[in-house]
Amino acid sequence: MFGENLLNAKQLAKKLGVGNTTVFKLLKQKNNSGQACPVHQLAPGCRKYYIFDEVKQWLMN
Numbered sequence: 001m002f003g004e005n006l007l008n009a010k011q012l013a014k015k016l017g018v019g020n021t022t023v024f025k026l027l028k029q030k031n032n033s034g035q036a037c038p039v040h041q042l043a044p045g046c047r048k049y050y051i052f053d054e055v056k057q058w059l060m061n
Contacts (some may be wrong), residue, residue: 005051006040008047012055038058
């Protein structure tokens with residue numbers, strides 16, 4: 001949809017090699033540093049998008 005950098009949740013799950021449910025569970029949690037997953041929206045209430053490198057860095061913390 002947006003190339004390789006901007007992903008929706010389904011694309012993120014595929015790129016991480018996990019199921020959709022696992023992605024949604026991860027996104028509700030905070031990492032060890034207490035930070036929520038980085039997410040981008042065009043406007044409140046709109047679909048959420050993720051930048052793979054940001055999510056990958058967030059998961060590693």
